[in-house]
């Protein structure tokens with residue numbers, strides 16, 4: 001009996017040790033753009049910070065509001081800013097990348113209910129080093145964008 005208790009305690013300690021590795025990526029100042037009722041999509045913005053010595057890439061995301069989340073950037077085409085879906089967003093080693101209105105962003109596509117200031121949206125970010133980051137972003141109004 002004692003032996004099995006000791007064994008299970010040791011197993012638990014081992015599990016804790018393996019899951020408690022330091023995450024390389026932090027997300028700060030995350031927020032989701034307030035959009036008028038009926039909008040088909042909104043966007044999430046944040047600063048991703050990498051505290052490790054190797055670049056880490058954001059490769060996919062989920063959000064609690066819509067079935068689809070896409071990584072987007074803005075590019076200028078013939079003097080007009082357009083959104084483009086991109087494969088990944090790199091966070092440089094010991095550096096950071098800004099997801100901000102008019103630039104990189106996480107697109108939340110397929111809204112079925114309004115997104116209002118004061119709401120909070122749970123986001124899950126997945127990185128190419130195997131890390132997953134869960135965060136909650138408050139909804140805020142943003143100055144009008146080109147899309």
Ligand SMILES: [Cu+2]
Nearest residue numbers: 072083105107
């Ligand atoms: Cu977009």
